[in-house]
Amino acid sequence: MSDQKSRTEIVEVFFDDLDSFGVLHHAKYAMILERGVLSHFAKIGLALGHADLNNFVRELSITYESPVAGMGPVELTFWIEKLGRTSSVIAFRIHSGETLHAYGRRVTVKFDPRTRKPAPWTDSTRHLIEEEFLMKQ
Template sequence: MTVETLPAAAVPYGRLVPVTVHFDDLDALGMLHNSRYPLLVERAWAEYWHGQGFGFDGDWAAAGDMCNVIKEMRVSYERPVTRPGHYAAHLWIERLGRTGLTYGFRLCSADGSETYAHGHRVLVRIDSATLRPTPWSDRARAVAGELIRPETDERETAADAA
């Protein structure tokens, strides 16, 4: 089973995973409620990992790499989503360590051209019996490795911003 993603050419790194904003996701002002941004990204990541053959059926001992906890999360809101419809979560890995990983994300337009929010989240894989950090499997490292954001030259980034 593979996850539905948009063409790789749509973004220079990572993957775009389609997400849907429903009418009841909007707040009283008609904007996507702030708590829904990370929820949509979480669902996109779950879909991506499930599409790669990773899953959780309620058995933590058998969960393997899916047995992980959040250490940190940051979200910056750029502009409001003001209507239901089709959008995307742009997903990538910023850092892959022995027991932890940091992933970056953007909630964006379906084609990836407009950003509504962006951020990162730090996960730590834990042993289900001890609840202590434990290394990612080789298989998880290989899947995550395909999403690692290439390093950019700081001068290039500064020139692009000018």
């Protein structure tokens, strides 16, 4: 993470996110990632409906370390590992203070909604992401 800046969002775990044991269901970790990333992007001007949020998830990997028990806030810390011409790689940690619950990475590809083919990021979004997440060398 030496050349990236991380961001942390507080994300709520709700009752319907829990499994029958009262812990966060394994499939809901991806939703924690989505909620946190979209919340942060909205804060920096990339709200739902923005053309550069037309994305397909190409790859998602999650390693589970310690369960999230019960409802309440968890922290999502994420950073951009790579910003390509039409894609991005986000690495993340879901944690409660020092307790690491899960970590992983997500690769998304921006697409043109008319053709459903990869499309380049707009210059304004590329600049915004570089300013927000990438360190100057």
